[in-house]
Amino acid sequence: xxxxxxxxxxxxxxxxxxxxxxxxxxxxxxxxxxxxxxxxxxxxxxxxxxxxxxxxxxxxxxxxxxxxxxxxxxxxxxxxxxxxxxxxxxxxxxxxxxxxxxxxxxxxxxxxxxxxxxxxxxxxxxxxxxxxxxxxxxxxxxxxxxxxxxxxxxxxxxxxxxxxxxxxxxxxxxxxxxxxxxxxxxxxxxxxxxxxxxxxxxxxxxxxxxxxxxxxxxxxxxxxxxxxxxxxxxxxxxxxxxxxxxxxxxxxxxxxxxxxxxxxxxxxxxxxxxxxxxxxxxxxxxxxxxxxxxxxxxxxxxxxxxxxxxxxxxxxxxxxxxxxxxxxxxxxxxxxxxxxxxxxxxxxxxxxxxxxxxxxxxxxxxxxxxxxxxxxxxxxxxxxxxxxxxxxxxxxxxxxxxxxxxxxxxxxxxxxxx
Amino acid sequence: xxxxxxxxxxxxxxxxxxxxxxxxxxxxxxxxxxxxxxxxxxxxxxxxxxxxxxxxxxxxxxxxxxxxxxxxxxxxxxxxxxxxxxxxxxxxxxxxxxxxxxxxxxxxxxxxxxxxxxxxxxxxxxxxxxxxxxxxxxxxxxxxxxxxxxxxxxxxxxxxxxxxxxxxxxxxxxxxxxxxxxxxxxxxxxxxxxxxxxxxxxxxxxxxxxxxxxxxxxxxxxxxxxxxxxxxxxxxxxxxxxxxxxxxxxxxxxxxxxxxxxxxxxxxxxxxxxxxxxxxxxxxxxxxxxxxxxxxxxxxxxxxxxxxxxxxxxxxxxxxxxxxxxxxxxxxxxxxxxxxxxxxxxxxxxxxxxxxxxxxxxxxxxxxxxxxxxxxxxxxxxxxxxxxxxxxxxxxxxxxxxxxxxxxxxxxxxxxxx
Numbered sequence: 001x002x003x004x005x006x007x008x009x010x011x012x013x014x015x016x017x018x019x020x021x022x023x024x025x026x027x028x029x030x031x032x033x034x035x036x037x038x039x040x041x042x043x044x045x046x047x048x049x050x051x052x053x054x055x056x057x058x059x060x061x062x063x064x065x066x067x068x069x070x071x072x073x074x075x076x077x078x079x080x081x082x083x084x085x086x087x088x089x090x091x092x093x094x095x096x097x098x099x100x101x102x103x104x105x106x107x108x109x110x111x112x113x114x115x116x117x118x119x120x121x122x123x124x125x126x127x128x129x130x131x132x133x134x135x136x137x138x139x140x141x142x143x144x145x146x147x148x149x150x151x152x153x154x155x156x157x158x159x160x161x162x163x164x165x166x167x168x169x170x171x172x173x174x175x176x177x178x179x180x181x182x183x184x185x186x187x188x189x190x191x192x193x194x195x196x197x198x199x200x201x202x203x204x205x206x207x208x209x210x211x212x213x214x215x216x217x218x219x220x221x222x223x224x225x226x227x228x229x230x231x232x233x234x235x236x237x238x239x240x241x242x243x244x245x246x247x248x249x250x251x252x253x254x255x256x257x258x259x260x261x262x263x264x265x266x267x268x269x270x271x272x273x274x275x276x277x278x279x280x281x282x283x284x285x286x287x288x289x290x291x292x293x294x295x296x297x298x299x300x301x302x303x304x305x306x307x308x309x310x311x312x313x314x315x316x317x318x319x320x321x322x323x324x325x326x327x328x329x330x331x332x333x334x335x336x337x338x339x340x341x342x343x344x345x346x347x348x349x350x351x352x353x354x355x356x357x358x359x360x361x362x363x364x365x366x367x368x369x370x371x372x373x374x375x376x377x378x379x380x381x382x383x384x385x386x387x388x389x390x391x392x393x394x395x396x397x398x399x400x401x402x403x404x405x406x407x408x409x410x411x412x413x414x415x416x417x418x
Numbered sequence: 419x420x421x422x423x424x425x426x427x428x429x430x431x432x433x434x435x436x437x438x439x440x441x442x443x444x445x446x447x448x449x450x451x452x453x454x455x456x457x458x459x460x461x462x463x464x465x466x467x468x469x470x471x472x473x474x475x476x477x478x479x480x481x482x483x484x485x486x487x488x489x490x491x492x493x494x495x496x497x498x499x500x501x502x503x504x505x506x507x508x509x510x511x512x513x514x515x516x517x518x519x520x521x522x523x524x525x526x527x528x529x530x531x532x533x534x535x536x537x538x539x540x541x542x543x544x545x546x547x548x549x550x551x552x553x554x555x556x557x558x559x560x561x562x563x564x565x566x567x568x569x570x571x572x573x574x575x576x577x578x579x580x581x582x583x584x585x586x587x588x589x590x591x592x593x594x595x596x597x598x599x600x601x602x603x604x605x606x607x608x609x610x611x612x613x614x615x616x617x618x619x620x621x622x623x624x625x626x627x628x629x630x631x632x633x634x635x636x637x638x639x640x641x642x643x644x645x646x647x648x649x650x651x652x653x654x655x656x657x658x659x660x661x662x663x664x665x666x667x668x669x670x671x672x673x674x675x676x677x678x679x680x681x682x683x684x685x686x687x688x689x690x691x692x693x694x695x696x697x698x699x700x701x702x703x704x705x706x707x708x709x710x711x712x713x714x715x716x717x718x719x720x721x722x723x724x725x726x727x728x729x730x731x732x733x734x735x736x737x738x739x740x741x742x743x744x745x746x747x748x749x750x751x752x753x754x755x756x757x758x759x760x761x762x763x764x765x766x767x768x769x770x771x772x773x774x775x776x777x778x779x780x781x782x783x784x785x786x787x788x789x790x791x792x793x794x795x796x797x798x799x800x801x802x803x804x805x806x807x808x809x810x811x812x813x814x815x816x817x818x819x820x821x822x823x824x825x826x827x828x829x830x831x832x833x834x835x836x
Binding site: 019022023096102104106108110113115117118200201221239242245246248249250253335344355357358359361362363364365366367368369370372373374378379380391392393395396397405406407408409410411412413414415416417 | 437440441514520522524526528531533535536618619639657660663664666667668671753762773775776777779780781782783784785786787788790791792796797798809810811813814815823824825826827828829830831832833834835
């Protein structure tokens with residue numbers, strides 16, 4: 001079968017399965033999640049064998065060490081998948097919940113019912129565990145899923161896909177509810193993101209290049225985040241010990257995550273007091289500093305920052321530092337150079353905190369907390385499928401709720417419009 | 419200045435105004451709404467004069483009577499604009515509201531703050547009152563707006579735009595918060611919908627042709643509805659008097675609205691009892707009936723329905739009628755042929771009602787009420803900017819809330835991530 005027919009058939013099957021899944025009760029969805037976990041546990045050996053195939057092909061193709069590490073399935077990684085499935089089974093089912101049901105003057109009652117989006121396409125790179133993470137969240141939220149992993153993980157993902165199919169069948173749910181594409185052809189992605197008749201939303205997970213390419217090609221809506229250029233602003237009224245510990249944590253706890261601090265803004269009123277010690281601690285931790293002129297007067301170790309540094313997501317041990325004249329300039333800098341991901345103020349001044357919360361146009365805004373908290377688990381969502389820096393629909397960490405929509409329900413006793 | 423520079427300059431000014439508007443308090447926004455109303459009241463004569471210009475140009479160009487009627491400004495229509503502004507000023511301000519603020523195990527508190535989307539582009543046809551309706555909702559929800567009315571209403575919209583500018587200035591808000599495009603060039607629409615750097619969302623209001631064209635050209639997200647192919651399903655357990663009055667109201671109260679009934683589904687268990695009398699009442703009201711074979715056995719007046727009738731939004735005195743074997747077939751028919759707008763069941767059976775609510779995939783689903791209730795005012799939204807049949811972001815009637823987004827706010831006392 002040619003690629004276009006294959007994708008059309010996959011889409012059509014997903015659309016049909018979505019209607020059945022939308023009507024499935026919580027018990028059936030949880031049973032499927034647990035049956036998938038059981039199937040994975042029973043198939044450990046074949047999962048590891050399939051992954052070994054991918055790994056040896058990856059070695060042959062000369063994939064780099066970081067990519068090979070992400071590609072590898074190990075016993076603890078399989079255990080983590082099983083735990084993830086059990087966790088998602090334990091989350092409350094958002095589907096069918098009716099909120100805000102109120103009587104209107106006409107006598108009708110109007111409320112909003114949470115419903116699945118329909119069919120979700122997930123496009124991701126090497127980690128095979130994403131197959132289970134994404135599938136479980138989509139299933140629990142009543143959506144059918146089409147999964148497209150990296151070609152380097154094809155054998156692993158196919159093996160996982162067989163376990164998923166077994167779990168769905170055992171729970172009496174249609175196998176097309178979760179489909180793992182079995183072609184390495186890159187053109188499949190192009191088809192997937194241009195089938196609005198079969199796919200309601202695309203969630204890409206991967207590097208910026210992948211996400212930009214998908215967004216520019218897609219005719220289906222995309223839930224995405226591109227950059228995480230996060231800021232901490234140490235305000236004039238900051239507790240300086242707190243400012244130091246938040247800055248160190250936000251920058252150095254993990255370098256490669258999207259909620260890692262990339263530019264530190266320091267109020268000129270406290271720069272002389274806080275910057276030398278804080279800079280020393282950062283340098284000791286191995287961080288390279290790139291500073292504005294005022295910063296460099298206070299911190300000998302800082303090299304000059306270029307204009308481009310304010311836009312940069314380093315994803316590594318580098319930090320841009322700028323001294324600002326006050327709250328106004330800090331907000332302006334963040335809204336101009338930032339990526340609308342996560343930004344924090346350290347301050348004891350209530351009015352400054354409230355203004356920062358309101359005026360910084362980012363998906364997460366924080367007072368006196370590390371940007372590293374921007375995460376579905378830390379926010380109590382139970383799990384996340386990604387972080388959205390879009391404004392429409394889902395914004396910030398996206399959990400089950402972000403994979404749903406609300407429709408209006410009207411309950412009457414025969415009312416007609418006057 | 420050429421068109422592209424003009425649109426870029428308009429977009430840039432809107433983006434800058436949006437930041438100021440997002441920070442504006444409720445008092446300033448309400449003061450502007452009331453000051454715009456005062457300016458319109460003071461400028462009645464010049465509004466009518468400008469509209470007379472548009473009307474005489476319209477007559478010359480041979481516009482049809484329906485379009486000329488929509489284009490005309492009259493004293494009562496100006497009064498309605500003033501009332502609309504006062505009503506929107508009276509609505510609660512959604513911006514800044516923080517919901518679901520909860521402590522997490524780490525000690526941080528996480529909540530969600532409602533914020534404006536940013537810049538909203540509104541594209542509409544002849545009615546000049548849309549200029550005020552749309553501007554007032556966008557202003558109250560803290561968004562900057564770029565308004566693009568029909569070229570036939572250019573003079574009227576410019577006159578209204580001058581009143582808006584005066585009202586904004588009096589309240590100390592930037593005039594670029596609401597900009598009315600002053601070019602009749604159709605290419606301006608093409609530019610507006612392809613400026614994602616300056617425009618966050620487009621709301622088109624008008625015929626299906628306009629909306630389809632905009633959706634296919636836009637790189638900015640569009641909140642839209644295309645069709646209103648609405649259904650009433652008279653179930654086996656329906657109260658048949660209620661079924662008759664709901665059907666008559668949904669079909670005949672107004673023919674041209676998007677929430678008007680277009681296809682009636684009747685359960686075969688009650689078809690013989692309900693259809694003949696109901697059909698007679700519809701025919702008396704002037705409605706042409708197009709029926710399936712079973713319908714035509716019961717209703718002599720019905721002409722044969724073609725497959726295409728099930729997809730049709732007649733927007734006139736025509737109704738398609740189909741006898742179905744039960745709830746399952748009714749839901750299947752609606753999800754297959756409908757437009758995901760508004761669909762109702764008439765039944766006394768609780769389980770059937772619940773299943774219909776859950777499984778019909780439309781923006782409004784109703785039990786024992788007329789589809790004509792699908793409307794922002796009837797739903798208690800205070801006002802509406804349109805009805806969305808999309809699933810992402812806003813679904814159903816879109817009021818102030820649909821023009822906003824929610825960002826995460828995190829309140830800590832120095833917490834860092836472990």
